[in-house]
Amino acid sequence: MSRFKQSVALKDVKCFALHGFYPEEQLIGTHFIVDLETEFMARGFEDELSQTVNYEHLNTIILSEMKNTQKLLETVLHNIISRVIDLYPFIETVNVSIKKLNPPMPGQIGHSFVKLTYTAAD
Template sequence: MGQLKQTVALKDVKCFALHGYYPEEQLIGNHFIVDLVTEFSPKGFDDDLNQTVNYEDLNTIILSEMKNTQKLLETVLNNMISKVLNLYPFVETINVSIKKLNPPMPGQIGHSFVKLTYTSAD
């Protein structure tokens, strides 16, 4: 029999934040959408929250890092990955992405997009 993989995720978390490379972006802010997806081998299915990833914790991580103004979205995402791994070292894969809605540049742009993927060495 094959191995089970479990996914716990939050998708389309909407935030307003002050991230941006340029000083004016850090003053006026922007709207963002964050996805955070974890994958791991389940320890069991006995209704014990300690045997899984609590998506309330994922939400707390997203919201705290979105309040922590950074120039680069890559930094924000890397910080999120570090916090997830600190809480849940058994997680094997993390995909975290962020969309900056209507980035301030010429043209009509729906969103910019940055994604980081962590994969354990095991």
């Protein structure tokens, strides 16, 4: 019997948020880009949304967590993943990354980047 591995993802979700370790970052904010990808064994092909991950729900989670100011992007990523696996416990892998555009450091930096991956225990 063949098995299908399925991915549902959102790429380049643009947000303005107040994340940052330094107090001034939490006052002025900056722009971020979030990528979120889920992988799981396909649950059926009956053309029903209940058989898959609803990327509208993923977007809601991203936007909600981006509004919740944190010092570390790692905390934001962990919170996003926790909510995704709570909503969809059948998910095997979640990859989430955040790009912080123009981080406040000397020199010209396009973005900083942090990624966190969740893999379900076998």
